[in-house]
Amino acid sequence: xxxxxxxxxxxxxxxxxxxxxxxxxxxxxxxxxxxxxxxxxxxxxxxxxxxxxxxxxxxxxxxxxxxxxxxxxxxxxxxxxxxxxxxxxxxxxxxxxxxxxxxxxxxxxxxxxxxxxxxxxxxxxxxxxxxxxxxxxxxxxxxxxxxxxxxxxxxxxxxxxxxxxxxxxxxxxxxxxxxxxxxxxxxxxxxxxxxxxxxxxxxxxxxxxxxxxxxxxxxxxxxxxxxxxxxxxxxxxxxxxxxxxxxxxxxxxxxxxxxxxxxxxxxxxxxxxxxxxxxxxxxxxxxxxxxxxxxxxxxxxxxxxxxxxxxxxxxxxxxxxxxxxxxxxxxxxxxxxxxxxxxxxxxxxxxxxxxxxxxxxxxxxxxxxxxxxxxxxxxxxxxxxx
Amino acid sequence: xxxxxxxxxxxxxxxxxxxxxxxxxxxxxxxxxxxxxxxxxxxxxxxxxxxxxxxxxxxxxxxxxxxxxxxxxxxxxxxxxxxxxxxxxxxxxxxxxxxxxxxxxxxxxxxxxxxxxxxxxxxxxxxxxxxxxxxxxxxxxxxxxxxxxxxxxxxxxxxxxxxxxxxxxxxxxxxxxxxxxxxxxxxxxxxxxxxxxxxxxxxxxxxxxxxxxxxxxxxxxxxxxxxxxxxxxxxxxxxxxxxxxxxxxxxxxxxxxxxxxxxxxxxxxxxxxxxxxxxxxxxxxxxxxxxxxxxxxxxxxxxxxxxxxxxxxxxxxxxxxxxxxxxxxxxxxxxxxxxxxxxxxxxxxxxxxxxxxxxxxxxxxxxxxxxxxxxxxxxx
Numbered sequence: 001x002x003x004x005x006x007x008x009x010x011x012x013x014x015x016x017x018x019x020x021x022x023x024x025x026x027x028x029x030x031x032x033x034x035x036x037x038x039x040x041x042x043x044x045x046x047x048x049x050x051x052x053x054x055x056x057x058x059x060x061x062x063x064x065x066x067x068x069x070x071x072x073x074x075x076x077x078x079x080x081x082x083x084x085x086x087x088x089x090x091x092x093x094x095x096x097x098x099x100x101x102x103x104x105x106x107x108x109x110x111x112x113x114x115x116x117x118x119x120x121x122x123x124x125x126x127x128x129x130x131x132x133x134x135x136x137x138x139x140x141x142x143x144x145x146x147x148x149x150x151x152x153x154x155x156x157x158x159x160x161x162x163x164x165x166x167x168x169x170x171x172x173x174x175x176x177x178x179x180x181x182x183x184x185x186x187x188x189x190x191x192x193x194x195x196x197x198x199x200x201x202x203x204x205x206x207x208x209x210x211x212x213x214x215x216x217x218x219x220x221x222x223x224x225x226x227x228x229x230x231x232x233x234x235x236x237x238x239x240x241x242x243x244x245x246x247x248x249x250x251x252x253x254x255x256x257x258x259x260x261x262x263x264x265x266x267x268x269x270x271x272x273x274x275x276x277x278x279x280x281x282x283x284x285x286x287x288x289x290x291x292x293x294x295x296x297x298x299x300x301x302x303x304x305x306x307x308x309x310x311x312x313x314x315x316x317x318x319x320x321x322x323x324x325x326x327x328x329x330x331x332x333x334x335x336x337x338x339x340x341x342x343x344x345x346x347x348x349x350x351x352x353x354x355x356x357x358x359x360x361x362x363x364x365x366x367x368x369x370x371x372x373x374x375x376x377x378x379x380x381x382x383x384x385x386x
Numbered sequence: 387x388x389x390x391x392x393x394x395x396x397x398x399x400x401x402x403x404x405x406x407x408x409x410x411x412x413x414x415x416x417x418x419x420x421x422x423x424x425x426x427x428x429x430x431x432x433x434x435x436x437x438x439x440x441x442x443x444x445x446x447x448x449x450x451x452x453x454x455x456x457x458x459x460x461x462x463x464x465x466x467x468x469x470x471x472x473x474x475x476x477x478x479x480x481x482x483x484x485x486x487x488x489x490x491x492x493x494x495x496x497x498x499x500x501x502x503x504x505x506x507x508x509x510x511x512x513x514x515x516x517x518x519x520x521x522x523x524x525x526x527x528x529x530x531x532x533x534x535x536x537x538x539x540x541x542x543x544x545x546x547x548x549x550x551x552x553x554x555x556x557x558x559x560x561x562x563x564x565x566x567x568x569x570x571x572x573x574x575x576x577x578x579x580x581x582x583x584x585x586x587x588x589x590x591x592x593x594x595x596x597x598x599x600x601x602x603x604x605x606x607x608x609x610x611x612x613x614x615x616x617x618x619x620x621x622x623x624x625x626x627x628x629x630x631x632x633x634x635x636x637x638x639x640x641x642x643x644x645x646x647x648x649x650x651x652x653x654x655x656x657x658x659x660x661x662x663x664x665x666x667x668x669x670x671x672x673x674x675x676x677x678x679x680x681x682x683x684x685x686x687x688x689x690x691x692x693x694x695x696x697x698x699x700x701x702x703x704x705x706x707x708x709x710x711x712x713x714x715x716x717x718x719x720x721x722x723x724x725x726x727x728x729x730x731x732x733x734x735x736x737x738x739x740x741x742x743x744x745x746x747x748x749x750x751x752x753x754x755x756x757x758x759x760x761x762x763x764x765x766x
Binding site: 017020021023024025026027028030031034035038059060061062063064066067100101102103113115168169170200201202261264265267268269271272273274275276278279280282283332340 | 400402403406407409410413414416417421445446447448449450476478482541542543544546616628639643646647649650651653654655656657658659660661662664665
């Protein structure tokens with residue numbers, strides 16, 4: 001075998017050419033990781049939103065909370081269901097909720113309006129959704145026009161600080177607390193009391209009812225019982241599945257874009273790599289002739305040049321990983337078209353993603369290096385040494 | 387002109403290398419054109435809107451309706467020359483995987499306000515006389531293989547039940563922002579089936595003079611300020627622009643990625659082009675000996691680099707320009723009227739010129755400054 005040191009030294013011999021090729025591959029890898037991190041972050045935000053122990057009840061046929069509507073009678077029927085867990089105080093863990101979109105102006109540009117979710121909840125909601133924690137201030141007091149604001153909204157929208165007043169639906173609402181929800185979509189919502197939201201928005205109607213299962217395994221049974229109940233026409237969804245499905249449309253678009261764009265980029269970069277390697281081999285023909293004369297087998301020459309190409313690409317892959325690391329945690333926002341609401345989420349660069357990026361780079365290197373390496377291996381000694 | 391042969395011969399010497407170089411430049415500029423077109427198409431959609439059309443919404447938010455009774459009061463205001471109303475329906479067809487917009491409109495006044503919706507006169511007449519009829523954009527008819535006169539059933543997601551409409555007409559929008567994947571049906575039928583709730587999602591107000599838009603918008607909002615449903619009125623363009631801003635930083639992301647793509651592939655390509663030029667030191671020395679001037683050699687090397695970059699650019703940009711209209715690409719309905727703008731073509735051409743300079747300048751200068759004696763020493 002030709003020692004790897006030979007390739008490393010050859011690469012170091014032409015620093016500019018190596019750096020340019022590696023940088024090109026690096027940028028491709030960075031875009032690849034960046035786009036997948038975006039898709040990843042979006043899906044993660046929505047996937048984490050639901051709990052598999054919770055059941056979301058919507059009106060039959062409604063595909064989002066926005067298009068649903070349930071009366072108070074339905075809320076009492078659901079609350080009385082035997083599958084519903086009960087809290088420490090003996091009350092059922094049920095939250096009948098009002099879900100509306102309100103237009104809010106953004107902090108940095110008040111002409112930009114975003115549709116923000118305002119969710120009217122019951123007192124139990126804080127226990128039903130156990131990933132929600134109040135980080136500052138006091139929960140809204142029942143009967144008062146008070147709201148709690150998700151942590152992702154506080155930086156992007158004005159008047160969301162504790163003690164400040166938000167104006168929507170023709171009324172003033174004082175902000176009494178901020179909450180986090182483990183990075184989920186709830187963090188992009190404003191929560192208030194359902195009884196306060198009902199009269200100012202859509203009247204005596206809830207949009208959804210969420211409850212906690214007494215026995216986590218009994219979802220199918222609970223779903224059958226609720227949907228078969230003749231007194232109401234509802235669909236019961238597992239909360240986690242519902243939100244995962246809400247992310248499908250945009251998640252799919254993002255992943256599709258990531259694969260499409262980086263696919264085309266990769267082909268372009270591989271073409272470039274092939275050219276670089278051909279040129280490298282052409283200028284080193286005498287060297288290769290010497291190697292062959294010394295008795296190295298053609299296939300070891302092939303492996304050696306493949307390794308060299310892979311090595312340059314791997315440097316590029318590492319560069320790409322470095323470029324993409326600062327993206328991690330950057331918050332961006334877009335409208336989730338399945339629910340029509342704006343949702344903020346962060347890029348998520350995971351170790352697995354970095355590894356995929358690195359492998360992607362090496363594959364590009366090997367594919368790009370194969371034909372030039374084959375040519376090197378097939379060189380005729382006499383011709384090469386001339 | 388006699389040097390064209392020489393340049394062609396040089397390019398043809400490593401055919402594979404020339405083809406790969408052109409292909410990677412073409413791919414880079416194809417991607418660049420595609421990504422930038424997303425941004426320009428979204429910007430163009432945000433610019434849509436008749437100057438004489440205002441849109442009145444419920445001030446509480448997009449999803450809250452307005453009373454139908456507001457119509458007559460708006461119509462009676464000075465400066466208002468026409469009025470129509472519409473309501474989002476949100477019906478689902480089949481398994482719901484292929485989403486398209488559908489809404490109920492007051493047909494006669496709506497079609498009068500939107501001359502951009504073009505269809506045969508007999509189809510329009512049939513639709514106006516058929517209370518349970520609908521008209522659809524021409525993309526839908528090919529997408530689902532529907533036929534004129536056929537019945538189509540939508541499942542209501544907001545307004546329950548199965549809603550069956552007869553397709554009375556197929557329209558073609560002259561402005562892509564109208565959307566060619568929309569189903570429109572009669573508001574009166576909608577209102578009757580939901581129990582005469584008397585609601586309108588939004589009003590479209592036609593005014594006499596675009597210059598009066600701010601005053602009239604304010605007058606409408608003032609009229610309903612203290613009512614149960616206060617309104618928010620703006621020009622149609624503002625209304626469209628709010629949809630564009632909903633994408634958030636998508637266009638910024640697209641431009642960043644576009645830049646990275648172009649830069650990455652250009653780096654690799656420029657490198658390959660420079661490496662291939664370096665191999666020809668001996669040849670250039672021979673040409674100089676034969677009597678080629680420094681300036682001529684500089685030009686020849688630059689022309690060679692330019693031929694590669696510009697051919698690649700022409701293929702990439704031309705491909706993008708022709709491909710998208712040919713496959714009627716509209717980004718799954720999100721990017722109606724997707725096309726490559728002229729500004730994109732100009733920027734793409736400039737990028738190709740930049741590539742020519744980046745990859746040609748160093749070898750060309752080297753060729754021009756090459757001392758013959760030194761160079762010929764290396765020749766076998």
